[in-house]
Amino acid sequence: MGDYMELMDKLKVLADSAKYDVSCVSSGSSRKNKPGGIGSSMPAGICHTFSGDGRCISLLKILMSNCCIYDCAYCVNRISNDLPRTAFTPDEIADLTINFYRRNYIEGLFLSSAVVKSPDHTMELIIRVVRRLREDYRFNGYIHIKAIPGADAALIEEAGSYVDRMSVNIELPTSDGLRLLAPQKKKEAILGPMGFISSKINETSDNKRRFRNSPEFVPAGQSTQLIVGATEDHDLGILKLSEGLYKRFGMRRVFYSAYVPVSNHPALPQAVKPPLLREHRIYQADWLLRFYGFKAEELLDESHKDFDTQLDPKCDWALRNLEQFPIEVNKADYFLLLRVPGIGVRSAQRIVKARMVQKLDFADIKKLGVVLKRARFFITCKGKYIDKLDASEDFIRINILAGSKQPPMVEPGYTQLSFLPPSNQAMLQGLRPWMALSAPTGEDVAASMTGEL
Amino acid sequence: MLTYIYDGSFEGILTAVFEAFSRKQVPDAILSEHGLQQDITSSYIFIDxxxxxxxxxxxxxxxxxxxxxxxNCYHAFLSEDPQAGTLIYRYLKLGWRMGSRVDLHLSDNTVFNMMSINRKLEFEVHRLTGFVRFRQVEGGIFYSTISPDNNVVELLAPHFAERLSDQPWIIHDIKREIAALYNTKTWIVSEFSADDIPLSTEDEKLYSVLWKQFFKTLSIPSRENPKLQRQLLPRRYWDHLTEKW
Known part of the structure; x- marks a missing residue:
């Protein structure tokens, strides 16, 4: 091993610069080991450890170099930032990857780079690393690389034949944001390679169907990342963008990263804390797009441009669409079940399985993992609600927020208001008195059941 | 209370199940002789x-x-849950009545328990495929220690035999004093004690320090969230993680 201290210093700098890239996913590829080779990939991916911020670490995530020619305001590596500059040699990276891999520290390599000299030059450096790993070391573990915007298509194509996943970061949700904060990057330079990668992927999978041994091209697909909270964009714009990326480019994942202030550029918000809750809500909505059959326009619209901070996007949607409920657990199809707050992918799958052999009751679905605290307002089992319930939006909202384990009846004199933050107290002022402060009468319940409120 | 006692092996449980049917008895429990506490109100039958x-x-x-x-039965046995024998017996009784559809009865307590024991075990196996940490010792062997809740070395071995096929390795379960041993061709599980583990190689120190540095660097201070970290990486695994030494 060459100069150990030098390597240590490089690792410090180049891992530090890479850490704002969110993706550390090692899934989607099922590369098998070959005789004399090392490594394999699991389709589900494997997390090897979790850093102090709770994020999964599965790949050796480093930059090739942080000597950037660009000056993007949101980026820690911008040319105008006073930062130690350094670069790994391809051999150093290959050696680190293999030795970390042999100790099962990592699942593979995630290699990115600042733009050194030119996009083409940078891409060539990256290709040298992946070629060394795949050809000289016969490494079959996971490799994720960045396609450098503006690099020649032939280089991107060559790189794609070696790696499992390639990504181009879109960084900012609108071209206005891009113009303001990353004046040297053009929307076209980002979407160009994305389109190219996605058409190559389609072409390859076409060929695969016809010829068994046709070469691979990024078998784990492409992903991208955008920063949340660096510009004034609403959640609606972000979600529509993601939806478009999933549809148009067959993107496997869109990652969101709450903006962490790394610069005091005048155009950037000087947020003290990254908007983690907002990031979380957008991730939840992203899941709803990918696995739950929701469309962006269902979750948000012009009159409702940002997610509710208190309720998750599905609950929020359900409350605005109460006319679609209740849903009968024993009859509703899979995708309808998925729309119920408190029923996730796994519990919906279990319900579909279990009801093949018997009619399910509330006690049964609780065992299957349904969160009744939320689901109870939206479902019936064998035609009945779990309890006498008032199905008005405000009532449900209050009870879900209060997280009450009690039956959701509000007893006279017993005030659940104290559970709520002041903003909700204010909201309650506008409610009809019986809703908030006393139990609904039998008549009210009957009326609400039939929708005649 | 009628209790069958078996010798702690999987074959022992299956023999007990056989005996219950052939003797036309319905034991209330099937327990391992290891860690057994007898009480006077129960009658015990030792199954050979x-x-x-x-x-x-x-x-x-x-x-x-x-x-x-x-x-499912074998994994329940590997979970080393004290109730595993009883659970397997009840699950099989249901299974022979219902056939392959038994696993659909997720809301039945027996099936539910069987599934959750299996889920826990499979989750631990999956976690450990990531949490196992090898260190290279003199002689070129890659050695690692684990102390899992379930007895899972034999389920981990195939994963590493495929992935790290060109290096000899040992996965040592120090809790059960057994290990999976791989010699670049085949693997076996055998009894194993920690007395004769050679020292780490020189290279080893370098890479482990580099790894610790990498691990430390990757956390973003303004997103610090130790609670989430502990939830995803429970404390009980930390002893064996290079980055947590």
């Missing part, structure tokens, strides 16, 4: 493990219920 009998049960599970059911 008989491979001819356990083979018949084994084949019948495979043929008359499903391969999945066989896997």
């Amino acid at each position: 493990t008989d491979c001819a009998k356990s083979d018949r049960v084994y084949n019948s599970i495979w043929r008359n219920i499903s391969e999945d059911a066989l896997k």
Whole structure:
């Protein structure tokens, strides 16, 4: 091993610069080991450890170099930032990857780079690393690389034949944001390679169907990342963008990263804390797009441009669409079940399985993992609600927020208001008195059941 | 209370199941002789493990219920849950009545318990495929220690035998004093004690320090969230993680 201290210093700098890239996913590829080779990939991916911020670490995530020619305001590596500059040699990276891999520290390599000299030059450096790993070391573990915007298509194509996943970061949700904060990057330079990668992927999978041994091209697909909270964009714009990326480019994942202030550029918000809750809500909505059959326009619209901070996007949607409920657990199809707050992918799958052999009751679905605290307002089992319930939006909202384990009846004199933050107290002022402060009468319940409120 | 006692082996449980049917008894519990606490209100029957009998049960599970059911039973056994024997017996009784559809009865307590024991075990196996940490010792062997909740070395071994096929390795379960040993061709599980582990190589120190540095660097201070970290990486695994030494 060459100069150990030098390597240590490089690792410090180049891992530090890479850490704002969110993706550390090692899934989607099922590369098998070959005789004399090392490594394999699991389709589900494997997390090897979790850093102090709770994020999964599965790949050796480093930059090739942080000597950037660009000056993007949101980026820690911008040319105008006073930062130690350094670069790994391809051999150093290959050696680190293999030795970390042999100790099962990592699942593979995630290699990115600042733009050194030119996009083409940078891409060539990256290709040298992946070629060394795949050809000289016969490494079959996971490799994720960045396609450098503006690099020649032939280089991107060559790189794609070696790696499992390639990504181009879109960084900012609108071209206005891009113009303001990353004046040297053009929307076209980002979407160009994305389109190219996605058409190559389609072409390859076409060929695969016809010829068994046709070469691979990024078998784990492409992903991208955008920063949340660096510009004034609403959640609606972000979600529509993601939806478009999933549809148009067959993107496997869109990652969101709450903006962490790394610069005091005048155009950037000087947020003290990254908007983690907002990031979380957008991730939840992203899941709803990918696995739950929701469309962006269902979750948000012009009159409702940002997610509710208190309720998750599905609950929020359900409350605005109460006319679609209740849903009968024993009859509703899979995708309808998925729309119920408190029923996730796994519990919906279990319900579909279990009801093949018997009619399910509330006690049964609780065992299957349904969160009744939320689901109870939206479902019936064998035609009945779990309890006498008032199905008005405000009532449900209050009870879900209060997280009450009690039956959701509000007893006279017993005030659940104290559970709520002041903003909700204010909201309650506008409610009809019986809703908030006393139990609904039998008549009210009957009326609400039939929708005649 | 009628309790069957078996010798702690999987064959022992299957023999006990066989005996329950052939003696036309319905034992309330099937317990391992290890860690057994007898009480005076129960009557105990010691079951002698008989491979001819356990083979018949084994084949019948495979043929008359499903391969999945066989896997479920074996994994329940590996979980080392004290109730595993009893659970397997009740699950099989249901299974022989319902056939391969037994696993659909998720809301039945027995099936539910069987599934959750299996889920816990499989989750731990999956976690450990990531959490195992090898260090290279003199002689070029890659050595690692684990102390998992379930007895899972034999389920981990195939994963590493494929992935790290060109290096000899040892995965040592220090809690059970057994290890999976791989010599670049095949792996076996055998009893193993930690007395004769050679020292780490020189290279080893370098890479482990580099790894620790990498691990430390990757956390974003303004997103610090130790609670989430502990939830995803429970404390009980930390002793064996290079980055947490």
